[in-house]
Amino acid sequence: MTAWLALIAFLAGDPEFLKGQLHLHSNRSGDSDTPPADVVRWYASRGYDFIVFTDHNRITTLPSTPSMLVIPGVELTQNSSSCTPPPPPGLRCLLHVNALFVSPSAGGIPWGASNGTSRDAIYRRALDATGRMNGLAQLNHPNFHYGADGPLVARLAGEGLALLEIANRSWDSNDVPDDQRRPSTEAIWDAALTAGANVYGTATDDAHHYFDARVAGVRGEKVFPGDLGFVMVRAAKNPPAIRAALARGDFYASTGVFLKRIERIADRLEIEIDDRSPGPHHFDFIGAGGRTLSSADGRRASFALEAARGGYVRALVVDRAGRRAWVQPTRVRPP
């Protein structure tokens, strides 16, 4: 880019990637000791541009700080011991949906009537409530008690589900099950994408501990710390712009890898590592059925879209320490 073009891009206000958190809890959840104002302070000090509060069945609203937007949301938490299909022995039906960017109403959560005990009906009830609050829906931790599989995610994507948590960094989210007959959250995502669903993958903390994380660990408690999984959204720094970028997949999910550039140029997808992430990285370009279409090592990689004709391509970037970034899928039309 010439200096003039760079200047024009700067003047035009080309948005940069904003660091955001889509899943966190405060003491308004009942399973965290941290007051909401301390949660805000904790994330603001870690360079976040925005956070969304997602307390269990409770909308928490707080003013934004000069550096960080604070956005209302709620984790629509439906827990029961039975649903259809039933959970594996010893597990429960813990079916959770984050309603993000909600317009809080005085009357609490606008739950509709329950429409049976099928997993579809339970999740749909949460999507309906999200719609009534004008929220953006994210299906949380699909492998926590095996809440949702690929076909179910694909059905819900046709009914308002926008986001799928593929990396929930709490210790019990079970993103990659020990039982290898069970699909990972990424495999669930690929199954939904292969079925034609448009659903974008997120990484989140699901944090419950902040300033108290170390002390809780010393006490021998299970700790749910923060700043481990986040999204990087290409948008101007205001809630409607961020929400729109999430809804159209203009973001990447990360557990610590930062990207400088994700660009579709003519017939290629190009990705470049940001200076904040040192060293070479491994790139996998993944398509229908979760198949790896090509791989590369280095600080940038390019994929010829031709190789994903009639399907999609998404990218997974891994650094030497195992940190990851997930680039959202691009659909490639059939010939």
Ligand SMILES: [Zn+2]
């Ligand atoms: Zn949950």
Ligand SMILES: [Zn+2]
């Ligand atoms: Zn949660």
